[in-house]
Amino acid sequence: MNQQTDPKYQALFTPWKIGNVEIKNRIVMCPMGGTSLFGWFELTGCHFDKEAAKLFLERAQNNVGLIIPGIAPIRDTFWGKYLYQNPKMFEELK
Secondary structure, three states: OOOOOOHHHHHHHOOEEEOOEEEOOOOEEOOOOOOOHHHHOOOOOOOOOHHHHHHHHHHHHOOOOEEOOOOOOOEOOOOOOEHHHOOOOOHHHO
16 A cells, blocks of 8 residues: 555545645645755856756655745845846746
């Protein structure tokens, strides 16, 4: 018997809502990385790296209903410009 068929875990696999958004189950991946501003300001520039994008995609494909990513700054604290204006910033998230 796996966790999806075990009655004591059935509630984890029921949908729920946050506002108007329905989440397919109650399995939530909490922030585990990306909580350091320094990772966003490496020598190669601000970016969301391929490894993090791959991790999120794999978790979503393996039944995680909601993924809460770590910090994602919207303004460069060193140069004062909004990071969404950098076309390469979120390229890996597409």
